[in-house]
Amino acid sequence: MPRNEGTTARPARHEIRKPESAVNVQTETAYKYIGKPTPRYDGIAQVTGTNAYVDDIRLPGMLTVKVLRAPVLKANLLNVDVSGAARVRGVAAVISAKDVPGGYYGMYGDQPVLADREIRYKGQVIAAVAAVDQDAALEAVEQIKLDLEELPAVLDPEEAMKPDTPKVRPEGNIWSFDGGPFRKVRLGDVDRGFAEADHIVEGTYTTPMQEQSPMETSCSVAMVESGDQLVIRSLSQSPYLHLRQLSNVLKLPMNKMRLVGGNTGGAFGGRFEIHTDHVAGLLALKTRKPVKWRWTREEETLYSTHRGRWKFYFKDGVKKDGRIVARYVRTLHDTGAYTGMGPYCVEKNAMMVAGPFNIPNIAIDGYCVFTNRTPSGAMRGFGVMAGQVCEEIQMHRMAEILGMDPWEIRFVNAWREGDMTATGKVVDNVGAIECMQAVAKLAGIDLPERLKAMSSREKRG
Amino acid sequence: MKYVLSFTVNGQPMETLAEPTTSLLDVLRDKLEVTSPKRGCESGDCGACTVLVNGKAVPSCLTVALTVAGSEITTVEGLVQDGQLHPLQRAFYEHGATQCGFCTCGMLMAAKALLDRNPSPTRDEIVLGMSGNLCRCGGYVQVMEAIEDVAGRKYEVKAADTRGGK
Amino acid sequence: MKKRGVGIAVYCHPTGAKGGGDPSQAMMRLKLDGTLDLLVGSVDLGQGSNTVLRQIAAETLGVPLENITVTNHDTDTGPLCMGTGASRVTFMDGNAVIAAAEDLKRQIREWSTERFEVAADDLEVADNKVSVKGNPQAFMSFAEVGNEMNWKGSFPVGKGSYCPPAQTFDQETGRMTQIAAIAYAACVAEVEVDTGTGVVEVKKLAQAYEIGTGINPLLIKAQIDGGTMQGLGFTLAEDLGPNYPSLKFAPSNFLDYLIPNTADVPEMTYTTVSLPSRGEGPFGAKGFAEMCSFPPIAAIIGAIHDAVGIWIYDYPATPERVLRALEAAGTPAA
Numbered sequence: 001m002p003r004n005e006g007t008t009a010r011p012a013r014h015e016i017r018k019p020e021s022a023v024n025v026q027t028e029t030a031y032k033y034i035g036k037p038t039p040r041y042d043g044i045a046q047v048t049g050t051n052a053y054v055d056d057i058r059l060p061g062m063l064t065v066k067v068l069r070a071p072v073l074k075a076n077l078l079n080v081d082v083s084g085a086a087r088v089r090g091v092a093a094v095i096s097a098k099d100v101p102g103g104y105y106g107m108y109g110d111q112p113v114l115a116d117r118e119i120r121y122k123g124q125v126i127a128a129v130a131a132v133d134q135d136a137a138l139e140a141v142e143q144i145k146l147d148l149e150e151l152p153a154v155l156d157p158e159e160a161m162k163p164d165t166p167k168v169r170p171e172g173n174i175w176s177f178d179g180g181p182f183r184k185v186r187l188g189d190v191d192r193g194f195a196e197a198d199h200i201v202e203g204t205y206t207t208p209m210q211e212q213s214p215m216e217t218s219c220s221v222a223m224v225e226s227g228d229q230l231v232i233r234s235l236s237q238s239p240y241l242h243l244r245q246l247s248n249v250l251k252l253p254m255n256k257m258r259l260v261g262g263n264t265g266g267a268f269g270g271r272f273e274i275h276t277d278h279v280a281g282l283l284a285l286k287t288r289k290p291v292k293w294r295w296t297r298e299e300e301t302l303y304s305t306h307r308g309r310w311k312f313y314f315k316d317g318v319k320k321d322g323r324i325v326a327r328y329v330r331t332l333h334d335t336g337a338y339t340g341m342g343p344y345c346v347e348k349n350a351m352m353v354a355g356p357f358n359i360p361n362i363a364i365d366g367y368c369v370f371t372n373r374t375p376s377g378a379m380r381g382f383g384v385m386a387g388q389v390c391e392e393i394q395m396h397r398m399a400e401i402l403g404m405d406p407w408e409i410r411f412v413n414a415w416r417e418g419d420m421t422a423t424g425k426v427v428d429n430v431g432a433i434e435c436m437q438a439v440a441k442l443a444g445i446d447l448p449e450r451l452k453a454m455s456s457r458e459k460r461g
Numbered sequence: 462m463k464y465v466l467s468f469t470v471n472g473q474p475m476e477t478l479a480e481p482t483t484s485l486l487d488v489l490r491d492k493l494e495v496t497s498p499k500r501g502c503e504s505g506d507c508g509a510c511t512v513l514v515n516g517k518a519v520p521s522c523l524t525v526a527l528t529v530a531g532s533e534i535t536t537v538e539g540l541v542q543d544g545q546l547h548p549l550q551r552a553f554y555e556h557g558a559t560q561c562g563f564c565t566c567g568m569l570m571a572a573k574a575l576l577d578r579n580p581s582p583t584r585d586e587i588v589l590g591m592s593g594n595l596c597r598c599g600g601y602v603q604v605m606e607a608i609e610d611v612a613g614r615k616y617e618v619k620a621a622d623t624r625g626g627k
Numbered sequence: 628m629k630k631r632g633v634g635i636a637v638y639c640h641p642t643g644a645k646g647g648g649d650p651s652q653a654m655m656r657l658k659l660d661g662t663l664d665l666l667v668g669s670v671d672l673g674q675g676s677n678t679v680l681r682q683i684a685a686e687t688l689g690v691p692l693e694n695i696t697v698t699n700h701d702t703d704t705g706p707l708c709m710g711t712g713a714s715r716v717t718f719m720d721g722n723a724v725i726a727a728a729e730d731l732k733r734q735i736r737e738w739s740t741e742r743f744e745v746a747a748d749d750l751e752v753a754d755n756k757v758s759v760k761g762n763p764q765a766f767m768s769f770a771e772v773g774n775e776m777n778w779k780g781s782f783p784v785g786k787g788s789y790c791p792p793a794q795t796f797d798q799e800t801g802r803m804t805q806i807a808a809i810a811y812a813a814c815v816a817e818v819e820v821d822t823g824t825g826v827v828e829v830k831k832l833a834q835a836y837e838i839g840t841g842i843n844p845l846l847i848k849a850q851i852d853g854g855t856m857q858g859l860g861f862t863l864a865e866d867l868g869p870n871y872p873s874l875k876f877a878p879s880n881f882l883d884y885l886i887p888n889t890a891d892v893p894e895m896t897y898t899t900v901s902l903p904s905r906g907e908g909p910f911g912a913k914g915f916a917e918m919c920s921f922p923p924i925a926a927i928i929g930a931i932h933d934a935v936g937i938w939i940y941d942y943p944a945t946p947e948r949v950l951r952a953l954e955a956a957g958t959p960a961a
Binding site for chain 1: 673678692709798
């Protein structure tokens with residue numbers, strides 16, 4: 001009987017079948033399926049309208065959920081009175097913070113499912129109603145009475161960093177990275193680099209809060225099924241991470257919950273945080289009926305996680321010949337009212353913000369700041385896109401100041417094999433130069449021969 | 462006060478009771494269990510709910526069901542005939558014109574309406590005809606290429622192939 | 628007045644979660660008739676991960692694509708995946724799928740030694756069968772193997788996992804070297820700026836990507852065409868926190884949060900670039916689709932500068948911001 005010895009979850013790599021030829025691995029003839037245009041696995045289901053999105057799911061006796069959201073940016077939440085709501089005809093359950101059996105959720109476990117002592121952002125969920133239809137649910141929400149003590153709030157991240165500004169959270173408005181106020185990256189010595197530079201180019205940039213805006217709004221269908229297991233039809237991008245968070249919130253072991261998903265109407269990072277699974281799950285457990293909570297487009301736009309706003313300050317030192325000898329970047333990421341994935345985002349940004357360029361002296365100070373805005377989250381290019389966009393404008397401005405072609409400055413500085421990233425990784429399989437050469441050709445731009453002759457595989461002289 | 466509303470949906474007579482203000486989208490999805498039109502915005506801006514009413518493309522979220530009672534409604538469920546995909550369905554599939562697929566049903570109905578009234582549209586006419594259908598995955602190019610190929614009669618309707626996972 | 632300009636940009640994007648340590652698992656089960664179930668824990672968000680992972684499985688196992696069903700529904704039966712994001716699924720799940728397929732092949736070879744009376748190393752699994760190396764007449768089809776293995780007390784399920792090493796940042800230097808792969812992209816953008824209205828129209832985009840091995844060109848095209856539209860939105864129109872100080876003006880639906888439509892699609896061309904070497908991704912693939920929203924952005928801002936001589940530092944470059952910058956630069960709006 002053969003022993004089943006599949007690879008275990010060790011850091012070691014498994015064996016990969018090497019191709020016949022190591023050169024030009026794009027050769028399509030080497031493979032039967034790899035590199036071949038292949039229609040989507042679920043394509044027929046999509047064009048016939050037979051794949052079920054979560055909102056397409058209807059279960060007998062299913063209840064509809066509507067929630068009460070905070071009307072102000074910041075407040076002490078003194079009392080939530082749901083008694084009037086519970087009396088509305090057709091209402092099966094009304095829940096508030098006291099009905100949450102366990103703890104908070106989020107990557108750092110700091111976000112309450114239903115606001116308990118305080119409001120930290122406008123739109124934060126305070127209470128939820130499950131009713132036989134939308135009208136009953138909305139009427140019940142109207143009957144919930146709040147006792148709030150409104151407090152001053154802060155919306156601007158630079159304001160939030162000042163000492164006298166209202167605190168978004170008790171620990172203060174600046175996340176601590178290893179005991180310091182920013183994630184620190186230090187390669188070489190930027191001061192020495194700036195001293196050597198022929199020109200110093202500074203720039204301050206802001207990037208927008210961008211909403212993932214998937215065509216399908218957030219939705220969960222939750223029901224307790226046979227075996228007393230809570231089953232949630234979910235849009236989660238990370239069912240296992242969310243299972244762990246839900247386990248903490250609902251005080252249920254993982255085998256008493258099941259996330260069913262795998263078919264999402266778009267996500268773009270927005271579903272890396274729990275939006276509806278926790279509340280739907282709570283109401284399903286309370287009512288022992290199927291429960292659906294679907295967000296309106298307005299809720300999706302205003303209250304789901306979004307690409308956080310950034311502010312970047314660049315200071316670059318460049319030589320006359322175009323070589324960048326020093327780059328300092330101060331980054332400021334607005335993570336909103338709760339931590340979410342903010343610190344992760346700042347750190348990933350610190351890894352990549354200096355761009356695909358060989359710069360001997362780099363310093364990065366990456367700040368993660370809290371404001372009373374809707375918590376930010378992941379969106380396509382999380383932590384990487386916003387910073388590199390600004391970095392590229394710096395490149396172009398430097399070229400302008402040097403009187404140099406914008407292609408040239410990039411070619412001169414672009415990584416070659418064996419160069420190093422800001423955080424010390426030696427790069428291989430490098431393709432920045434080749435991409436620039438290819439795109440110039442595609443655009444009908446005839447690059448100077450000197451640039452056409454460059455290669456990522458040439459040794460630095 | 463509820464009204465009895467009758468429609469012909471994809472060639473089948475259907476009837477339901479609904480409040481006078483109920484949208485056609487809600488009637489189709491919640492009452493008649495026709496789920497291909499999707500709720501993208503419920504304000505008539507995204508096109509995910511597009512269906513044909515007497516052959517004309519409408520945003521069903523903004524269409525009051527009572528006002529179109531008695532009409533012929535066509536949705537994606539009505540495109541497959543005798544187990545064969547409509548040329549638009551096959552073209553979308555083969556061009557990779559679907560990503561998450563949520564906008565697809567609305568796109569298909571808008572495309573059908575476009576080609577029904579203008580069988581040989583220019584690219585600009587396709588752009589305009591499809592400009593009411595939002596796709597956040599951004600798959601517009603492949604959608605428009607699929608429509609062009611159908612207009613150019615590059616699509617045969619092949620024998621029954623509506624199984625998934627092929 | 629309408630003025631045209633050209634801008635360029637080059638980017639890089641890492642594959643995998645920051646700091647590594649992000650596992651994925653896969654299972655491949657051989658059914659009674661030789662078809663297979665591929666179970667993964669990732670989520671197809673529209674990027675096509677199920678399709679890509681199926682291609683990887685079919686290629687590795689040497690079976691027809693249509694013989695593989697992909698199931699990723701369920702935390703009870705599905706294997707672990709840290710999450711679908713960070714451009715990690717093709718790479719991490721893909722490598723886990725290869726490991727699962729290789730594991731299944733090994734089980735089939737080991738089980739078949741008795742039937743063919745040769746050592747496992749003398750058997751090969753390819754072309755939807757197991758056969759003796761050098762003796763193609765001595766083979767069993769997958770259908771036979773599936774039937775025999777399952778009914779005779781074996782349980783042919785291949786399992787595999789892939790997890791890059793985990794690393795934390797050095798406190799003093801920020802040293803962080805755990806990056807599974809880095810992909811590259813470059814873009815040339817041509818825009819037309821209307822100096823009277825501040826409206827920027829993107830006329831042409833050319834893009835080049837280096838992504839290791841492209842597993843599925845149809846899906847690559849979709850990601851490039853699609854990601855570009857999100858990039859355009861970021862550059863020119865989308866902002867949840869507009870210029871006004873009060874949240875009362877925050878956009879709430881598609882009427883005031885403008886995402887691109889068909890009329891915003893520029894003339895687009897793209898190409899992919901091959902390198903002579905490859906990394907550790909499945910068949911040399913790198914994570915890529917996230918990056919598709921980046922290339923146009925800085926290229927467009929650079930093109931605006933080329934067209935009308937202004938730099939925009941706050942994005943999106945709305946008509947208001949363009950007009951204010953023109954005004955500040957002393958350029959008359961005309």
